[in-house]
Amino acid sequence: MSEHISTAPPSPEIPRLTLNNGVTIPQLGFGVFQIPPEETRAAVAAALAAGYRHIDTAAAYRNESGVGAAIAESGIPREDIFITTKLRNGEQGNPRAAFEASRKALGVDWIDLYLIHWPVPSLGLYPQAWKELETIYAQGLARAIGVSNFLPEHLDTLLAVASVVPAVNQIEAHPSFHQAGLAAKSRGHGMAVEAYSPLGQGRDLANDVVTELAGKYGATPAQVVLAWHLGLGNIAIPKSVTPGRMRENLAAARLELSDVALSRISALETHERIGADPAVAAFTQM
Numbered sequence: 400m401s402e403h404i405s406t407a408p409p410s411p412e413i414p415r416l417t418l419n420n421g422v423t424i425p426q427l428g429f430g431v432f433q434i435p436p437e438e439t440r441a442a443v444a445a446a447l448a449a450g451y452r453h454i455d456t457a458a459a460y461r462n463e464s465g466v467g468a469a470i471a472e473s474g475i476p477r478e479d480i481f482i483t484t485k486l487r488n489g490e491q492g493n494p495r496a497a498f499e500a501s502r503k504a505l506g507v508d509w510i511d512l513y514l515i516h517w518p519v520p521s522l523g524l525y526p527q528a529w530k531e532l533e534t535i536y537a538q539g540l541a542r543a544i545g546v547s548n549f550l551p552e553h554l555d556t557l558l559a560v561a562s563v564v565p566a567v568n569q570i571e572a573h574p575s576f577h578q579a580g581l582a583a584k585s586r587g588h589g590m591a592v593e594a595y596s597p598l599g600q601g602r603d604l605a606n607d608v609v610t611e612l613a614g615k616y617g618a619t620p621a622q623v624v625l626a627w628h629l630g631l632g633n634i635a636i637p638k639s640v641t642p643g644r645m646r647e648n649l650a651a652a653r654l655e656l657s658d659v660a661l662s663r664i665s666a667l668e669t670h671e672r673i674g675a676d677p678a679v680a681a682f683t684q685m
Contacts, residue, residue, distance in 0.1 A: 413652050431638065457484055458684070477507065517677060571673060596673055
C-alpha cells in the first residue's frame, strides 16, 4: 500500500470487525456526542452522504430523534446502517422501558448495538440491568449488546452473572490515554474495543510524533490517529459537524501505518483521562 493518501471520499468499503456473535460492525463510525439536538439531523445526513454507515448515539445525548430522522430521510436501507445507542445511568433499574424509548425516538424496529453507558458501581444495578439486556437480545430487538466505560473490576462482576458475553466495551481511548490493559482484558474475554474521544478531543493531534508521521504519510494528524486505532483493531467513532472533516476522517480507512509507527503512537500514553473516572462516576444523565 502507498504511504500517501488523499482526503477525497473513500470507497464505501469501510473495514468491518466481526463481533463475538457473528454480527459485523463498521470499524469507523460517526459519533454524535455533544452535537446539539437541533443540529443532529443535518450532521448525520452529512455523515451518511460522506459514506459513514455506523452512527453512535445515546439516550443521554438527547439527539436520538435527529439521528433517526436523518436515517429515515437518507434512502439508505435500514439494514445497511449500524446504529448504536446506550442505556442512561438513571434508567438502569428499568432497562426495558429505556430501550423502548430509544427505539421509538430512533424510529427503528431494532437497534444494532445497545450498551450500558456507565457501570455506576455506587448503584450496584448494572448486573441486573445486563440480565434485562440479555432478554432484549434474545428477543431479537438488539442485534448485539455490550457495555461502555467498564473497568476490569466491573467486567469481572458482570461476567460472573452473564449468560451472554458483551460484544463490545466502549471506552475512552486515544494516543495519550488508551488503557492498554483494559483493552487487552476486554479482548481476552472476546469483546471488541470501541474508542470514544478517539482523537483525544483534538489534544493529541498536535503531538510531535503524530505531526511527524502525518508528514511522512502525506496524511492529516487526525487520519494518522484514526489509522492507529484501526491498526490496533479498535472501532473508532470520531465526531465532526463539518462535512469536509467527516470525509477526511473517513479516508483514514485507506491509511496503513507500519508496526513501528503504531508503536511510536502507543508510546504516547500519559495515563491522563479526559472524561469521568468510571470507578466513581455516579451522574444520572437524566
